Amino acid sequence: MNHRARLEGYDLIGDVHGCGATLAALLEKLGYHQRGGVYRHPRRRVIFLGDLVDRGPRIRLAVQIARRMVEEGEAHIVMGNHEYNALTYCHRAPAGLGRDWLRAHTPRNNRLIRETLDQYRDHPQEWDEALAWFMEIPLCLERDGLRVVHACWDQPLIDELRKRRPDGCLDEAFLVESTAPGTSAFRILDRLTRGTQIPLPLGVEIHSGDGFTRRSFRAHFWARHPETWGDVVFQPDNLPGDLEQRPLTEKQRARLSHYGAEEPPLFIGHYWCEGVPALPAPNIACLDYSAVKFGRLVAYRWSGERRLDADRFVWLRVPREERVRPQPWEIDLD
Template sequence: MKESEVRMQGSLEGYDLIGDVHGCGATLGSLLERLGYHQRGGVYRHPRRKVIFLGDLIDRGPRIRLAVSIARRMVEAGEALIVMGNHEANALAYCHRAPGQPGREWLREHTPRHNRIIKETLEQYRDHPQEWEEALAWFLEIPLCLELDGLRVVHACWDPPLVDALRREYPDARIDADFLAASVVPGSQASRILDRLTRGIHLPLPEGVVIQSGDGFTRRSFRAHFWAREPQTWGDVIFQPDNLPGDLEAHELTAEQRSRLCYYGPEQPPLFIGHYWCEGIPALPTSNIACLDYSAVKFGRLVAYRWSGEQRLDADHFVWERVPREEQARPRPWEIDFD
């Protein structure tokens, strides 16, 4: 191991970080097997490594219960860590009532758009209500970010002032029901923290301009990244598979838009994120940042990065499983006996 590398504690060789699963539970089992994890006693284990899940276990995919079961069992057995994704945060707010908030029954309103996002999850848990309640309780225990020796993990964006503000109130980065309720109040500190860490930076499109996203949603903003040192245009910061309409990539960032951005420089520890629906062969946007969301549930890749202490990341450390299109071709979930 190089002098610059971080030595693992005890017999731990390193971490295998896994991007957004989104209900591709059987493919997750296959990826873990590829990484050398084998199921013993209902838990995937590796003799020298642990997993870190980057959140968004739920919604959209065909085996949501399996995905949650695999991850939760690993975390509770000490074989994995996890950070919260925006879909876990959405589910918590969707399923928590909003007492004392006039005109609002639920923290996340049950609009057609919100109903559509969580539809598959609720359907797959419909006949297992107790299991869903237990999953929600577990989601609330998941930290919003992790900082270990030599690496950082967050679902969407590491914003240092907001991470520091979170840790002042919640040193282990695990929120509670009060924080969740406060997070739906526009402009609140809780709202800023949860939105930035789990959803990242969004810049609004001009009035009347929309993006018809590949997942069927109409979007009036675009996702921006946070590793451009001195960005000048929208094209310098856009980070999503959907292109901007017309010539908007050349649109200059205003001072107000720049103020919304944050910056994660190359001198910072390696950072692992998900969330951004990347496509194609996994690649590194910078030498110290890896995005592991490669659109698994859109028949892309379920991607892991094998980290063993290196401070300069290496694209050769990506490992992935393709998600097959045909339901009958999906790997069978032989790993976990649900019932």
């Protein structure tokens, strides 16, 4: 029996955000065991939903675990907005663009990537290798009856991506173009890794639990005929005042994607849900449950079903000691 024939299904894992110790524990709970520095399962494979980096205390460990699994054929991965942000933050802009870096080194952007750069500071070659690996990560996956993207499955944009980049990965020209608003590459990266955001009224702000002030909210893409902001809001922060009753404008409605109930099962991350994992739609699972904010690191054990089942979620709560700056940890991946 060959290697592929034994595959029973995929274990999809949401945004890790540097919670490397909890990732290792979740893999063990799922029946993966480390052999030769790689977590392996005899009959299953992992699919990571992106956002391995930033915020958490064991970012290098999270990247090492995922990268080694992917390179050994034990896992797949799609790119998250935080991997994309790291690439553009660390990539010098070509001459003539009028800026030094593809992603501006503003106080907000500096803060977002600070933990990652701090943890790699004494390992510059490892960081360069991680950035090179990020360039090999596809923006979406479609295989064996399931679909995976970090934030939003937008079929027309995915078709456009596949025409330009059949492997779904970035090259340098696409990366540079993606930082210019209005371009095809910008629309693709923005929608697939960040989803749709609807601006709040002038002067209205959301002060999030992660310490950031936001002037827009995250909207989902599976409402058939949305009428109000409340029909599409998908984030733990409530909209201020009575904004959930605010009607969507035609322009806002036109910007929304739609993923129908007849489409294949879809797995996303990105939206930092809270509480006990639940399905937002019968064929959609969000696996980002705010792990780095002492929430849950969540997996879904998919074995070919077209209608998803909430009983297939598996998770671990992230303990508060995960926040502690790590000493060399018990797991030796070398």
